[in-house]
Amino acid sequence: MRLAITRRQLLKGIIGAGGALASGVASSALAEEHPAHPVAAPDAVGMLYDNTICTGCRACMTACSETNNLPAERLCPIDPAISTGLWDVPADLDSKTKNIIKLYREKDGDNFAFVKRQCMHCLDPACVTGCPFGALKKNTWGAVTWNSSLCIGCRYCEVGCPFDVPKFQWDKWNPKIVKCELCFDQRLKKNQEPACTEVCPTHAVIFGKRSELLQKAKQRIADAPGKYFEDRVYGEHEAGGTQVLYLSSVAFEKIGLPKLGDTSLGHYATKVSSVLYRWLSGPIIVAGVLGAIIKRNWKRHEAEAVRVQKETGVPEQL
């Protein structure tokens, strides 16, 4: 039995289905995975570092290395007969250093400032957006953690990170990505704060909920206007916002915190592709259009091949 569907009914059906599909796409597009200005989760934790309090004692570095079982960075001795070299003197974040205190000194004058560098734990991290199999992920409390069994070692995280934080073990056959994970496995899970904030003798770096830290930072600015650079908190909006926040007496760029826009990189990188690749709609549409044209041309091509073979006896070559 043939179904009695008129052309009009069929058309209506197609339009209806198309409309439903379109509205489905539109509504799911509303819940963007990488919004331009991400909002911190209510349980997001972080750190607030204030370099007007930091004395540069580097207790946090030792605590970090101990807690994370990181090997000591060793400088070669000048004379091997006298010493075995200087121990634990990293120049910057590297595959043996997840946390570092650096000193900035003004070219002329006595002005100086410390800076503590480690992962910023972005609200929408570029490393997580780029990671092909989700080895890097935004874990509980917003900590950005790394999973060794999913990482293929492509180092896209290093290319993407605007703060140059993730480091790769170039000297290992089984290389890992090394970065601060807020002591996630070692301490956070056990309801302890990260090692660096715990040991800080002056409370230059403190741990807490991001919302509370932000409030505290703004209070400090309000209490002493003009004390802090631009009277603002670094990390509130940078690259869409980070869970580690900074207060500084000197310009942020001078202590190595890059000047960044307030849009998340993940948003910039995926705003078009996430629409085109939603349910593979873009590729399917392209395949449909190309396929239809190719099918038509293929028929013509076959007819021509048959004609040539009849004339010359030569079979068509694909």
Add this chain to the structure above:
Amino acid sequence: MNAHDTAGSTLVNHWQCGVPVYREPVVTTSLLFFGAWAALGLTLALARVVSPLGPFSGMNDAYAWGIWKSFNVMTLTALGSGPLAIGMAAWVFNRTKLHAVMRTALLSGFLFYATGLVALGGDVGRPWNFWNVILPWRWNAHSAMLEVAVCMPLYCAIFLAFESLPMLLERIYYTGDRRVKTTLLRWAPKIRRIYPYMITGAYVLPIMHQSSLGALLLLAGDKINPLWQTPVLPVLYLLAAILCGSGFVTFLLLIVCLHFSRPLDIGVLNELGNLLSVSCFLFLTVRFADLIVRGQLGRAFAFDSMSALFLLETALILIPAAVLRNRTVRKTPRRLLLLAITACLGGLLFRYIPTTVAFSPAHRARYFPSTPELLITIGYISLGMAAFGIAVKYFAVLPGEISDWNRMSKIFREKRRAPKAKKETPWLVSLLTR
């Protein structure tokens, strides 16, 4: 039969179907030369497998991607996009003359992709975790790297391999006995039935991953100079691939046909030149429209080092685009060759610059490929060239005349002897005097 009388002049179609290179020895000096480089590169690549990345490369945490990714994969697969460019022109835009050169495009494309993927395998630090690719629920659908990691091997292993399959089966058919022949004749209609669907896939996939290669760089954000960092980078990467693909096939055909003293087909070359010129114009249109919309045109003409690079790259693409509009130029092999090289260089520069030269991470660091890194890259390229040199002799790759088909089984079965002391015309000389 070969001569078609068009408007009073006799046009000879020399390129009608694939014909193997015959009456030539397989082992030649150039094969040994490239073979030696390939052997050296592959040995080093094997050594890299059992060694950490550090001692093998000049890469560091600031420039985490070296030439294996930025050159072998992100740049050279543009040259390997001939099957996309020529195939789309032939099958979608009905430039039917180009069917004859499709096999040259397919073979070169396959070799560029295959060596690029091997390079990628040696570049990643934890390749043993790549098996996760078969578990789609572990895919990060937002990652351009995932798209490339899934799409590129799939394209090379399934679609390019399928498209190249007739070349292999044909040789088996013409050298086989009756049983083989009847089996293959039974297969032929099946292959023909799925062929149009497979070539559709063979165009959709490279459109996806060639644009995704550009999308990879979006995440690097401000690290890349604004002359190259743009939201339309995926489109530009795709257009550069089409430009390089058509340019490289033109270049390759001219070089190889002259090397083996095979006749050239001016009609097909004319078509190829036209395709190259159009794809150059398409690229430049998007490139400049983007610069104007983003208000970065001033930076392009600031005459600093980045602007100089931009101008060089643009000139290398603009010259062939404009000059190839002239039909006489398109029909002059020497000029066409030079312009194809120019266009390819321009396209390659555009693809390479944002990955390294115009890439400045927050930390001051330098990257220059180490010697083993360079040797491995040279090894992969040499491997491709050696494989190409062998394949054109065993398979019907290079375009030739349809009349040769009557002798095909003889050609395929030909015993290759060392050449008689024949007078060789160096192809470079013959090209420059042509």
